[in-house]
Amino acid sequence: MVKKISLVLWGVVLFVAWNALILFFLWTRPQSFSDHSHLTEEVIRLAQDAEVELERQKDLLHQIYRYSALWTRRKADEAKKHHLSAAAASAKPSTAAPLSRRSQISPDATLPVVVIACDRSTVRRCLDKLLHYRPSKERFPIIVSQDCGHEETARVIASYGDAIMHIKQPNLSDIPVPTDHRKFQGYYKIARHYRWALSQVFRTFKYQAAILVEDDLEVAPDFFEYFQAIFPHLLADPGLWCISAWNDNGKEQMVDVAHPELLYRTDFFPGLGWLLLSDLWDELEPKWPKAFWDDWMRQPEQRQGRSCIRPEVSRTMTFGRKGVSHGQFFDQYLKFIKLNDRFVPFTQMDLSYLKKEEYDRSFLAQVYGAPELRVEELQGNQRRELGTVRVQYTTRDSFKAFAKALGVMDDLKSGVPRAGYQGIVSFLYRGRRVYLAPPSDWTGYDPSWS
Numbered sequence: 425m426v427k428k429i430s431l432v433l434w435g436v437v438l439f440v441a442w443n444a445l446i447l448f449f450l451w452t453r454p455q456s457f458s459d460h461s462h463l464t465e466e467v468i469r470l471a472q473d474a475e476v477e478l479e480r481q482k483d484l485l486h487q488i489y490r491y492s493a494l495w496t497r498r499k500a501d502e503a504k505k506h507h508l509s510a511a512a513a514s515a516k517p518s519t520a521a522p523l524s525r526r527s528q529i530s531p532d533a534t535l536p537v538v539v540i541a542c543d544r545s546t547v548r549r550c551l552d553k554l555l556h557y558r559p560s561k562e563r564f565p566i567i568v569s570q571d572c573g574h575e576e577t578a579r580v581i582a583s584y585g586d587a588i589m590h591i592k593q594p595n596l597s598d599i600p601v602p603t604d605h606r607k608f609q610g611y612y613k614i615a616r617h618y619r620w621a622l623s624q625v626f627r628t629f630k631y632q633a634a635i636l637v638e639d640d641l642e643v644a645p646d647f648f649e650y651f652q653a654i655f656p657h658l659l660a661d662p663g664l665w666c667i668s669a670w671n672d673n674g675k676e677q678m679v680d681v682a683h684p685e686l687l688y689r690t691d692f693f694p695g696l697g698w699l700l701l702s703d704l705w706d707e708l709e710p711k712w713p714k715a716f717w718d719d720w721m722r723q724p725e726q727r728q729g730r731s732c733i734r735p736e737v738s739r740t741m742t743f744g745r746k747g748v749s750h751g752q753f754f755d756q757y758l759k760f761i762k763l764n765d766r767f768v769p770f771t772q773m774d775l776s777y778l779k780k781e782e783y784d785r786s787f788l789a790q791v792y793g794a795p796e797l798r799v800e801e802l803q804g805n806q807r808r809e810l811g812t813v814r815v816q817y818t819t820r821d822s823f824k825a826f827a828k829a830l831g832v833m834d835d836l837k838s839g840v841p842r843a844g845y846q847g848i849v850s851f852l853y854r855g856r857r858v859y860l861a862p863p864s865d866w867t868g869y870d871p872s873w874s
């Protein structure tokens with residue numbers, strides 16, 4: 425009895441001491457006394473720092489991974505004189521290897537939507553929108569590929585019955601990774617899941633194309649119309665290797681919401697709602713990476729100078745925060761992406777301007793015909809009478825500085841800026857069109873820019 429009371433007493437003493445400590449901590453901090461949210465902010469900042477650190481370590485691991493892959497390939501080349509991978513390594517723009525089966529794909533081919541799911545039961549929101557906007561269940565069958573064995577998510581998916589097809593990645597075991605890479609286990613599992621799902625779609629079900637969507641994406645009303653209309657152009661243009669629904673600089677104030685019909689070519693692989701052809705899978709499957717598959721796609725060895733089509737206003741947006749790679753990225757950027765809400769009848773429109781020759785001619789003329797303005801003039805809202813303007817960068821550092829100053833994504837993957845085409849990033853700034861562009865004698869990306 426006495427023991428119990430003393431235990432309670434000790435508890436009270438500890439409780440009081442702890443609170444006194446917190447109060448003391450708050451009082452002794454300058455400015456914080458009147459600001460109740462300060463401590464919360466501090467905690468959030470600490471959490472964000474940890475995430476930044478994780479991201480940094482991920483990049484480092486990614487580089488190690490890349491070099492080791494290069495090294496392995498070099499060894500294989502020496503041993504077997506593997507001429508194919510050697511050709512891939514010396515990629516030049518627009519000289520993609522001839523795509524054998526591409527010419528045999530019909531512009532009316534079935535376009536399954538493959539939803540990559542794991543342990544988020546919010547996949548419901550993704551599926552509801554897909555089913556709501558889908559114009560034809562024959563043309564666009566929905567396949568949900570589930571990894572992770574999460575029961576609640578499995579129940580949600582199963583509740584759609586025959587409306588969708590539910591497949592499950594069978595291997596739930598951990599992937600052996602070096603101990604210091606354990607925190608990246610999630611990235612390894614995602615890469616394994618993509619490989620398995622794509623192999624099901626193209627090898628088992630033998631589809632000729634597929635649209636990939638993740639379980640935290642919500643699609644726009646004209647999502648299907650968008651892919652359906654551009655699909656024939658992808659088939660006809662060997663300089664293209666994907667169609668993406670995503671604009672990396674798609675924040676509301678940075679896009680022309682009055683012109684959701686605007687489309688672009690981009691050298692940056694955007695992912696996040698994207699279509700690929702079966703012959704691209706033939707090419708990628710044998711060398712599919714163990715982790716970080718999206719950044720791997722962005723390397724010159726894989727991209728081989730090819731581009732994707734992307735919209736001015738995104739046709740997908742991400743609503744999830746939970747996930748291996750999001751978090752801070754979601755809070756600072758993803759959640760501001762504008763989801764298009766006006767249906768554009770793309771299939772009724774002439775999209776031939778997207779073809780490389782024509783696009784290059786007109787787009788580059790537009791960009792380099794625009795008067796040049798300095799970042800400070802733009803920020804000061806000067807020379808508005810000029811209309812569309814161009815801001816020129818010449819180095820990695822000037823790109824980063826100008827991008828940051830104007831609010832566009834300043835990161836580079838294998839030297840390519842997000843949403844960029846031939847080094848040019850197009851966006852709206854204070855209501856006017858701006859091209860952040862290299863000099864007109866630009867000759868190619870420098871993969872060392874990162």
Ligand SMILES: *[C@@H]1O[C@H](CO)[C@@H](O)[C@H](O)[C@H]1NC(C)=O
Nearest residue numbers: 594595596597598599600616
């Ligand atoms: C499952 O994955 C692990 C890790 O990648 C691998 O070692 C194992 O062989 C796989 N099992 C099967 C049955 O495929």
